Amino acid sequence: MEFLLNTLARDVMTKHVICVYPKTSIKELSSIFIENLITGAPVLDSEENVIGFVSQTDIVELDLHSEDYLDSRLEETGGYVQDIMVPEISCVHETDPLAKVIDKMCTEKNHRLVVLNDQEKVAGILTTMDVMCYLQKKIIALQ
Secondary structure, three states: OOHHHHOEHHHHOEOOOOOEOOOOEHHHHHHHHHHHOOOEEEEEOOOOEEEEEEEHHHHHHHHHOOHHHHHHHHHHHOOEHHHHOEOOOOEEEOOOEHHHHHHHHHHHOOOEEEEEOOOOEEEEEEEHHHHHHHHHHHHHHHO
């Protein structure tokens, strides 16, 4: 499986990444997810540094809290991405070998990693589906 060491994250990642900002409203976030057929997005600060990740699950979890909690939270802040995002993010670099990416996904039980370039800015996103489709192509090519 030498190709797992010779294939880089940038060879497999999705390059077009929709990112959002802390002050993106939850309503706007929902629209972004629906319009772009995505389930999550990196959260960037004003200098385009990754500061978190927000997903559909975060929106659902917000809805699962009691109505009082939701109402008070939205009243306090207006309901922004910063209120529901996860500040810990899983990242790899675009030059990391696919073997490292797969190991990180398995170890962290994370099906989506943000890919950073050498300036630590978002270069792409790598999902388990990206990896599976790549492996499928490799298997077909070997037959």
